[in-house]
Amino acid sequence: MALGVAGAGDRRGRSVVSKAVALLDAFAVDEPELSLNELAGRTGLPLSTTYRLASELVSWGGLERVPGGGYRVGLRLLEVGALAPRSAGLHEIVVPFMQDLFVATGENVHLAVLEGGEALYVERVTGLRSIPVKSRRWGRMPLHATGVGKVLLAYADPEFTDRVIAAGLARFTPYTIVAPGHLRRNLAEVRRTGVAFAHEEMTVGRVSVAAPLFDAGDRAVAAMSIVVPTTVDPQRLAPALRTAALCASRRLRERAFHADPKRPAGEPRPAPPGTG
């Protein structure tokens, strides 16, 4: 969901930094390796520029060469990215509570934050016997059709919610809530009860239960969820989930964890150059 942010599509006059990050942005889950030609094609850069910038990124570690002569994303991005407070802080403080919930339930436990108008999954605890789910770690999912998304939306600025609704509510299953009035009533219920349910709204056969995590400034910084098959009654899981979320929130307060970048978390991230 781009929320009306235009891509910096102009191929001319692009800065070197925007070209370099366009190379990184060219990779995708289903395209983890790209040849030099593909990289040039995806970014609209001349071959020589692509080669020079890719080589610089390889020497930094942001890209790696692969035997066939292509490139793939390197581990250096994760090493540096791990320093992001919205990742490192939440990881250290919240994951042990997610583990407890996983041990108690054996089900997929997720943690998501609001980023660029979507729910960004920052942590996932899953076992050999957990059911397969669509969400990936550091993958994005829509706000209105997921449990974590509805929690993040319920506690976001009202103007942000208005913009998400105005941008249109996409339908993913016959059960996705696409009527603005229906979604607003649903979000009011989430705020009232402190728990969100998504009943096959993103994936048929899957139900999620989610609850908010509050930081030291009482701001909902993240949402924790359990995803189960429809054969499980989600109401049964809600108390354990709420307890885990409350305990994690208390720990966030104790550790004075704040998530308040100058750019509000709800603000859409500008589309990276070269991704349209």
Next chain:
Amino acid sequence: MALGVAGAGDRRGRSVVSKAVALLDAFAVDEPELSLNELAGRTGLPLSTTYRLASELVSWGGLERVPGGGYRVGLRLLEVGALAPRSAGLHEIVVPFMQDLFVATGENVHLAVLEGGEALYVERVTGLRSIPVKSRRWGRMPLHATGVGKVLLAYADPEFTDRVIAAGLARFTPYTIVAPGHLRRNLAEVRRTGVAFAHEEMTVGRVSVAAPLFDAGDRAVAAMSIVVPTTVDPQRLAPALRTAALCASRRLRERAFHADPKRPAGEPRPAPPGTG
């Protein structure tokens, strides 16, 4: 451990890309936020250049502004970094086996890969009742003093092991193995038994047990470990760990997972510009 790779220390004639990544590299675990002045100081760049490059990284999402006017690392690096095959593939395939081991033992379970002459921790499963450990997710630890490091070293190219030993074996505790002959005998034992132990060699009071994970090309791509207090007999945990590592290896083979960048995994990563 730099292994003799010189930093690109020259402040003059640096490319724009090397300056931009120097800004990212300026952050550290104990310095997650930096002011513009600090960023300029850490990188040796003029204030105006620092501001311009930082602004470009903010608009990409690699940096975020913080209320006081400073900067911190943004989540975009993790989103792109998550596409690194050596992270995404191992995460998807191996973490469920780590979860199982955690549920069975309640102890810290780690996964590390060889990167830049050190053990880079790419996954960590830890609970509320697990003992505190030194390693962080995406943190680095020395090869010769940790269980995962000894596994990675035992299965690395012999020339690589020679270079690590030649670079000098730092002492962390009275029990760290610093004599080359002693370490070589220890590594031969790891290859013979398929399990490595580190008895208070990195941290007094902590013991680790580690085993290798093999990819579809029968290459040791990662090491899995459990870290426990010295009050626990690590021999007791070895069978469960070996089983988890063998099952994860079998799954890696089934999924045809290969970790073979052109630059061998054991090759030291060139030091990023600006970090000395």
